[in-house]
Amino acid sequence: MDDQEQYARLFNDIDSQALVALGVILVSTVLLIIVSQRGLNWLANRLHGQLRFRVFALVPLTRLLILVVALAIAIPIVIEPSLRNMVTLLGALGLAIGFALKDYVSSLIAGVVSAVELPYRPGDWVNIEGTYGEVKHVGMRTVEIQTPDDDLVSVPHLKLWDSAIYNANNGGISLQCVASFYLHPEHEAGWVRKVLRDVALTSAYLKFDKPIIVVAEEKPWGTHYRIRAYPVDPRQQFLFTTDLTVRGKQMLNAAGVTPALLPPSTALDLQSSTSQ
Amino acid sequence: MLPLITFIILRPAMSKRSTKAALSPWEVVALESFQTPEQTQISQWRRSWRVVTAWMVGKESSERQAKQESELRALPEVKLAHWAPAIDWLPTANALNNVMKEYRDAPVVLFISPPHGGHASVVSLWAQQQGVNCLPMPTFAELTDGSLEWVERCGHQRYWAIPSLERHFLRHTQGLQGVRELLERALSGRLGQGVIGCDSWTYAYLQHAVGLEGVPVLTLQGLEGKQLAHYFADLARDGKCPPVYSTRTGKLILANGSDESTSGKNDDVHKELQRLAAHCRGHLGIAWHYWRERLREPAERCNTDEQPQEELWLLDALAEAELPADTGDVATLLLHALLIHGGLEDQALGHVLPFSHHEALSARLALARQGILDCHQGRWQVSPLSYASVRQLLESRHYLVDSL
Structure with a gap:
């Protein structure tokens, strides 16, 4: 009975108003991500030189920013953001991830790291474990590389942890x-x-x-x-x-x-x- | 008392002479001293902004004009020949000769100018004035075969001249040997002392391909709006150009004749010509083409019996044939090749471009249809009114561009 009360205190009461708010946040986040990703890609593809790479580099960063803001708004609606609650929630999540979704979450975290460290960004020519091509899209979990043979290869970000990444132009326009x-x-x-x-x-x-x-x-x-x-x-x-x-x-x-x-x-x- | 009176009397005359000298467009300077006019960067931003607004709201809406082009008509050839005759490059040849006195010991002096900048005419006139021989040009076959016979024909002379160095090479594996050998002989003094006229784009390319370190390079100083106004006012054959108004603002941009008291009274008058000078990067040759091709007169004058006061209108300098922002690689490479060679004949295109002759030809046709290229003495070149936008496009895509 006490446990139930404790869990009830962890989560806020999810009434219809909270559900609507969460729905609005979700839809807005998805829409904003789609619009920003497509818009920035569209713009970058019409630019040349260094400016093209700068706009491309904004693509994953913008998405990360939108997601962080969305989470910052959504989490207080679902749970009471006290230290105790956060430790309980993150502990439970860590356990689940550690057993079942290790690689998936590792890729997601590597995706965040890649958005900050920029080992590759759209427009770069990279070689990851023998796959050479132009980075077309840096997603949450994978990076999409278009090879010279026009194959689109999705490489999970987790390769970042233990593989050498050869970047031929590194966000610039000089490629030997x-x-x-x-x-x-x-x-x-x-x-x-x-x-x-x-x-x-x-x-x-x-x-x-x-x-x-x-x-x-x-x-x-x-x-x-x-x-x-x-x-x-x-x-x-x-x-x-x-x-x-x-x-x-x-x-x-x-x-x-x-x-x-x-x-x-x-x-x-x-x-x-x-x-x- | 007499010296004071003399001073008072002489002072305006001296000041007038010095103003005239300052307004002269014929200042030959070392390349390092060349300066583009004020507002050149602003002019480039304006051009980019215009492309964006034209894309967003359409070309017609983005160009609000005080006077509509439909109310005007082009000038007949007779009037153009009267009010905008061809540039006489003789003063530049004289200025070049004066400046060259500082380079008596140099075996070679280069005089460079941008496309349509008149370097060939200037060096030819200089050679004619000084009674100096011009060295023979290689044939197209000699350039493509890598033959050096034409260099052997250039024997030692005390003085010699090459009016257009861009005709002495081809960006082709075999097309550099000749110019390399020629310049090696010239720079070592084995040919004698000479003056070479060269396109600024060719010079930029040959600096990398051949190496021209240490050679004195001269060019015409970039013109400001005031100098352009002075030049255009004096250009008319009888020295009296009718007042010219801007179709963009409706304001006077060139007062009647070369009357300095009128043309110099208001700096605002020169704003529009400063805009033109900035657009042309201060190059007289290109500005003159704008002046000649964009001068208009009122269309309704022919219907009236009375003799109205003569007036001319200048169309907006930015409304020329422009390259779309999504210009492809084939067109870009073709434009770059044409600029580096100072124009090319059709037969040469296949030799300097990395695609088939047929592809090169169809790209050339498409650009000529858009008005980006024009043909001069059988050679296709970037038209003067498109030069500014082509240069800006090539620079934005990191191609090698000239320093002028």
Whole structure:
């Protein structure tokens, strides 16, 4: 009988007025979240450069803010927000979560952390456990990544706790691209280096305030050249790499520089070492 | 007593001369000293705001005008030739010659100007004045083949000139060798002493692609509204331009003739031309195109028998052909390529753009239809009235832009 009275004191009397208020809060919260998320996404997609990323970064933060405000209004309607009541409620919730909804809640908490720490935000190009693509949406529980093959991959935020997150542009507009050339060892390396630099310099996608670096690395099968350069917009990365590759090959072929042809065994070894 | 009287008599004349010098649009300065006119930033915000309001309330509603365009008509070619004849670049060539005396030891001096800024005319006139030879231009085939024969043809001369460096390269893997070799010879003094005219966008690109550190670079100083008013007032062939009113405000923006007592009496008169100067980033060539293409006269004059007082109207400077905010990558890349090369022929588009010739051509056609591009001597270039909005778009998308 005493327990019942204690529980009754924990929760306020939920009359019809309280139910209406909770309903209004719920509907308003959902509506506000939908409008803010769609509105900010719509706006960001029409912007370019740094401003685009700043608006995108506001998407999860705005949602978090709306939720916190909604909870701050709703909780006093349901319970008497005394210290004793809060400890009792949070203890009961912690027990339930610890047994049944551990991963789900872990993802939700990681979602809050991601909104504050910003390891990724919409518009970023990230690699999480081998999934590479553009972050399209940072939700409460998952982050949605669109891969270059147009697959939409939902990755739970809880990966944040124990996985490395590779962010190629980190909320900025500079994203390094690499175009590789595998050449037969017999060639004039200085000339190749100069030509590959010119290939980058004459690309229409090139971002000029970032450096162009041509890296040469000697391998048992030949020489591996890499052009490291930045496109004007991260979204142009595949077009940029393709442009560098196509025009680089054209120049090298015209000059009679032959590509390195690997024997099948070496190729297989290389493949396995790359996948590892 | 005599010195005092002389002073009193001479003072107004001296002051008039110094005002005239201050109002001269032909000040050649080092690139580091170039300044855009006052309100240039405000002009850019205004342009952005206009795009937003046009999108929200429609283009017609966002442009409230004191005088409707339908009440006006374009000026016939004869009147335009009289009131807005082509810019005579000879004073700039003279100013360039004066400033160049400070660079006697430099093997090369660059004179840069934005598109439609007249650098080719200025350097050609300078070369003509000084009896200096202009170096030959490469052919299109030589640029695409990477041939250096045209550089070999440029032998050593005591003085030489290149009116438009943008015709000496192509943003193509083979198209940089020639200009690199030429500039290497020129900068080392092996060609003699020379003056190179160059588009400001080409200069920005070649700074990265070739490297032009330490070369003296000169340009025309940006004009303020007052200087524009003075220039336009004196532009008419008989020196008497009718009063010009703004269609946006309905107010006088250029008083009759070059009478300084009238045109200088009220600074408000220059506000509209300051707006134009800011919109054009102080570039005379572009401002002149606005002046010429946006001057109107009342339409009903032809129906009346009496001779009314001549008056002209200037349409709003911001109401030019504009790029939509959602302009795609193909159009943006094409515009950037055209600016870097100071205009291109159709056959060159496929060589400098990362898409097929057909795609490049259809993008070019679409932009030409919108009035963003125009054709000059077979080369497609960004039209003067669209230049400001194109530059702003490219800058907002982080493309390489010029420093002027």
